[in-house]
Amino acid sequence: MKSAHRQFVLLGLICQGLSWDDTVMPGLNALLWLACLTLPRRPIRLGDTADIAAMVLGAVLAWQLAPVFRASAHFAVGHGLSLLQLLRLLRPLAHREQIFSLIVASGQLAVACTVVLDYRFLLILPAALVLLPRALAELEAESFAGGTPWETAPPKPGWGLGLPIFAVMAAVFILMPRGMLGTPLAARLPGGEAAPGALDTVLDPARSGSASSSRLVLQVDAAEVGYLRMLALEQFDGRQWRAGSSAPWHPLPNASPTWVAANFPHRRVRVKEPGMLNRALPSDGPVMRVAGRFFRGPGRDAHDIVVCESMWNSGNNLYDYWINPQPPVVPIPPERRERLLQCPTPSPALRDWIAQVLAGVSEPVARAQRLEAHLRSTFRYELGAPELSRLNALEEFLLRERRGHCERFASALTLLLRMEGIPARVVVGFVPGARNWLSGWRNVRLRDAHTWVEAHFPERGWVRFDPTPRASLPPPRWEPADLLDAIDVIWYLNIVNFDATAQRSLLQIPTQTLAAGAQQLRTLGPSLLGAAGGLGLGWVAWRFWRSRRRPQPTAAQTVAVQFATHHYGRMLQLLARHGIHRQVTATPQEFLASLSGESPLVRNLVGQITASFCAVRYGGAVLSEAEQREVATAVEALRRALANQSRPAPTVGSVSVGR
Numbered sequence: 001m002k003s004a005h006r007q008f009v010l011l012g013l014i015c016q017g018l019s020w021d022d023t024v025m026p027g028l029n030a031l032l033w034l035a036c037l038t039l040p041r042r043p044i045r046l047g048d049t050a051d052i053a054a055m056v057l058g059a060v061l062a063w064q065l066a067p068v069f070r071a072s073a074h075f076a077v078g079h080g081l082s083l084l085q086l087l088r089l090l091r092p093l094a095h096r097e098q099i100f101s102l103i104v105a106s107g108q109l110a111v112a113c114t115v116v117l118d119y120r121f122l123l124i125l126p127a128a129l130v131l132l133p134r135a136l137a138e139l140e141a142e143s144f145a146g147g148t149p150w151e152t153a154p155p156k157p158g159w160g161l162g163l164p165i166f167a168v169m170a171a172v173f174i175l176m177p178r179g180m181l182g183t184p185l186a187a188r189l190p191g192g193e194a195a196p197g198a199l200d201t202v203l204d205p206a207r208s209g210s211a212s213s214s215r216l217v218l219q220v221d222a223a224e225v226g227y228l229r230m231l232a233l234e235q236f237d238g239r240q241w242r243a244g245s246s247a248p249w250h251p252l253p254n255a256s257p258t259w260v261a262a263n264f265p266h267r268r269v270r271v272k273e274p275g276m277l278n279r280a281l282p283s284d285g286p287v288m289r290v291a292g293r294f295f296r297g298p299g300r301d302a303h304d305i306v307v308c309e310s311m312w313n314s315g316n317n318l319y320d321y322w323i324n325p326q327p328p329v330v331p332i333p334p335e336r337r338e339r340l341l342q343c344p345t346p347s348p349a350l351r352d353w354i355a356q357v358l359a360g361v362s363e364p365v366a367r368a369q370r371l372e373a374h375l376r377s378t379f380r381y382e383l384g385a386p387e388l389s390r391l392n393a394l395e396e397f398l399l400r401e402r403r404g405h406c407e408r409f410a411s412a413l414t415l416l417l418r419m420e421g422i423p424a425r426v427v428v429g430f431v432p433g434a435r436n437w438l439s440g441w442r443n444v445r446l447r448d449a450h451t452w453v454e455a456h457f458p459e460r461g462w463v464r465f466d467p468t469p470r471a472s473l474p475p476p477r478w479e480p481a482d483l484l485d486a487i488d489v490i491w492y493l494n495i496v497n498f499d500a501t502a503q504r505s506l507l508q509i510p511t512q513t514l515a516a517g518a519q520q521l522r523t524l525g526p527s528l529l530g531a532a533g534g535l536g537l538g539w540v541a542w543r544f545w546r547s548r549r550r551p552q553p554t555a556a557q558t559v560a561v562q563f564a565t566h567h568y569g570r571m572l573q574l575l576a577r578h579g580i581h582r583q584v585t586a587t588p589q590e591f592l593a594s595l596s597g598e599s600p601l602v603r604n605l606v607g608q609i610t611a612s613f614c615a616v617r618y619g620g621a622v623l624s625e626a627e628q629r630e631v632a633t634a635v636e637a638l639r640r641a642l643a644n645q646s647r648p649a650p651t652v653g654s655v656s657v658g659r
Contacts, residue, residue: 004134012105015112036089058083206393209405218444222267228282232303233426264322271317281306285323292319329461340423375467410451438486564616
């Protein structure tokens with residue numbers, strides 16, 4: 001288990017399990033990896049045919065089980081390779097098979113790059129940068145030591161192996177256009193119909209309200225943002241509000257993007273849960289333009305809500321929109337106005353209540369404002385309020401209960417306005433929360449779902465009213481999840497959504513920095529240039545002085561070190577094949593002293609080779625041709641001496657060269 005090769009295989013199995021979009025498969029793959037290493041390893045090889053059969057079997061099983069677990073079947077071949085990786089852990093692998101295992105694990109790591117788009121990838125990336133160089137070093141060491149694996153203490157490669165990998169990765173990330181790396185899988189909603197949304201549970205004002213969860217739905221970046229509209233309800237059957245027909249559907253204005261961006265307020269929204277939006281793009285006003293890549297065919301319905309033909313979940317769930325804060329007043333057609341005035345006949349008691357509240361007010365807008373203010377100031381907001389009578393829910397709420405959740409307040413005000421001859425409708429959406437202290441974006445959670453009222457006046461158009469008592473709502477509070485949300489949006493914007501525009505901006509930074517530096521140098525004058533030149537000359541002089549103090553090895557010394565290291569490594573290889581292993585922590589002299597139980601001939605030959613190695617490696621000596629022949633002869637004599645001895649079969653151990 002200490003082997004970096006096996007640990008990198010585990011990382012690949014976990015990454016492949018992430019393609020199921022849950023935590024079960026990564027954990028199951030990790031448990032299977034542990035079980036395969038715990039079982040006895042047997043030197044059994046069934047051949048390439050069995051390996052291919054295992055891979056095909058795993059792929060077929062994954063393909064068949066994917067619909068059951070609602071997972072993507074596109075990674076079935078990778079699951080088949082996972083089964084092959086697990087079966088190969090049950091036996092020792094040849095050098096070629098170990099290389100293939102690393103290639104498979106690297107491919108599975110690439111799978112994680114397409115499915116893990118949030119900050120969890122920060123856990124995978126360091127593990128890959130550490131384990132891959134170490135696994136490659138293990139393979140190199142095994143090749144040198146005659147196939148003996150490094151079980152006790154794997155080698156620890158320096159930054160020389162990890163830095164090139166990181167440099168290539170950074171270069172691809174900065175320079176490669178995103179389109180050349182592929183796009184996330186897009187799943188169109190079944191039949192193009194609206195999927196069940198998060199707000200389908202807030203449309204019945206008679207039932208008891210309940211607190212929603214803190215699940216994150218949207219994140220909004222804007223200086224100021226109002227109520228986010230998602231659904232307008234115009235039909236009331238005495239029990240529930242319904243949207244009715246949203247036709248006609250209108251395309252968005254065909255205006256110049258540059259002109260729209262320069263003249264209208266802009267908002268940027270990141271969607272965490274597209275399936276909860278009912279194909280609607282929440283907005284806080286009449287939309288002039290919308291831009292995004294995870295939907296198709298956006299347009300405005302009869303309620304001025306942006307609705308798309310289809311919507312899917314992608315790696316880029318961002319959309320930008322621009323609103324018109326002062327839209328033109330559009331009159332309501334007579335047939336629709338009649339529908340917006342439908343309401344139950346009020347009882348005498350309810351008529352008296354309305355007359356008392358509106359006493360002395362005659363202008364329609366002022367009457368609507370009076371009703372809104374009365375509900376907000378004299379009623380109480382309460383989740384979990386008792387359910388109302390289905391037969392007379394409005395009067396029971398206004399005359400007796402006088403408490404409830406936002407649906408009851410919005411429904412009551414809408415019906416009261418209709419009784420006063422003012423067309424009104426219920427609107428469902430979200431009220432954005434406070435800004436995140438780290439990212440600056442506003443988090444919108446399920447608990448931020450809200451219901452309010454829109455009334456139409458001939459001279460002003462649609463006007464928003466919110467009768468829910470705001471003072472009774474719980475104040476916004478900081479939560480530990482806010483930190484994760486901030487990290488998530490920062491990762492998403494700067495890593496996942498690092499598009500061509502961001503690439504060009506990043507590549508312009510060195511040019512802009514050099515230009516600014518040159519201007520600063522011209523401003524400061526020759527004195528700064530002289531100081532910089534003096535520092536440069538001082539650095540050159542210091543480097544020259546150090547090179548004179550520490551002479552560089554000559555070409556002859558370099559060749560001698562290579563010769564001595566090769567023959568010393570050959571000696572260790574011969575000894576390892578006959579069960580004599582050097583501990584990783586042992587110096588050459590300590591290893592020589594540990595051979596006290598060997599024959600005098602073996603000790604003398606090992607001592608001769610060790611002495612020449614130490615003299616060259618640590619003393620800077622250069623062997624003559626005669627001395628080189630003596631070392632080569634000693635190695636050959638050691639091979640014959642060991643062959644004549646009766647020793648047990650080689651065991652797994654470790655060798656090291658250069659200590």
